[in-house]
Amino acid sequence: MPLNAQGSTAKVRLAYLVSHPIQYQVPLLRRIAQEPDIDLTVLFGSDFSVRDYKDEGFGVGIKWDVPLLDGYHHEFLPSLRDTSGVxxxxxxxxxxxSRLRRGDGQQPFDALWVHGYATVNAMHGILAANTLGIPVLLRAESWLRDRSRSGAKLVAKKLFFDLLARLVDATLPIGSLNAEYWQHYLGEDFRQFLMPYAVDNSYFQQRSLSAQSGRAELLAELDLDPARPVILFASKLQYRKHCDDLIEAYTKLAPAAGAEPLPYLLIVGDGEARAELEAQAAATGFGSIRFCGFRNQSELPRFFDISSVFVLPSRHEPWGLIVNEVMNAGRAVIISDDVGCQPDLIVDGKEGAIFPVRDIPALTAALQRVLASPETAAAMGQRALERIKTWSFEEDVQGLRQALAAVTGKIQS
Known part of the structure; x- marks a missing residue:
């Protein structure tokens, strides 16, 4: 076991306060729990995600097909209010x-890591930790491209962050735009330790490789000609995701009036906009658009495998972890400039393409550039795979260790 700053082998006791088990975070929690000098306890506010529940974004009943509670120590806090959502x-x-204080002879926690700040639970945890003298680390998805607010609300937000800056010891930015947000509201000198928004790269790379053996089966199931390229959209069918823009741009790929585009368009997901999107697709008269419905996380690599390019045209997408996932399959990516991962993961013309959000001619041109030849898309996909290998849980653990070393002095970074 590594020695801590005092030369002993005692573990740093870390509490993580989060609303519920989140499928993207669980593999990271397992990885942190493997650190020999970090004693991690996850404090969940609700267990709704481990039960069957209706996801408001997907609009359908959800039960995740990956284990959410294995491989790390966790507890569910006693509930005052739980609406099966956040x-x-x-x-x-x-x-x-009382949980942070840890009675019965247990040592108090050395640090509290909180996910988000805009909930009663989060502020309860932050204030409790301050009362107990426990340092607080804060991680969230926020960025400056926020919805418009009145002058009074902006003043109130500034006052809130003036207070928050005195209650938090460091932030854990998920990427460049999030770091910019913390710097803007908490000050240029406020401590930050990059903890990238990552997915389980190994899992998605392995699943994507194993999907190749079933490629012909999936192509047959969807009635796809293997000689034609595939454009993939996979996300919640919410209005802000703007799959409607992708369908409109897709129609412009048709070589002539009455002809279909060469690529197929696959739309994976469900949600509030599905009926309108299906009507829009039907109005094109094309037989090359497929709606595949909600697919669980373990199924998505099969769709990554048959795709030539993945497209996320969202407006105000704080990050877009689906981009990380598809990059692990070695596929080219087209995203709008309103997708938060863009500055960190995608360079226009390298791993894929970037277009101004809601600019349909620009999206059409991006599709044409990436699909100019099979070799073009494949080369971009290979560069995407190489890029995502450096944006992983290992960088997360490194950032967390640096933060714990700074605020507790009980661990080596």
């Missing part, structure tokens, strides 16, 4: 102060 006031728990 909001400012839900979940709401009691006992956070």
């Amino acid at each position: 909001s400012v006031t839900s979940p709401m728990n009691h006992g956070i102060f």
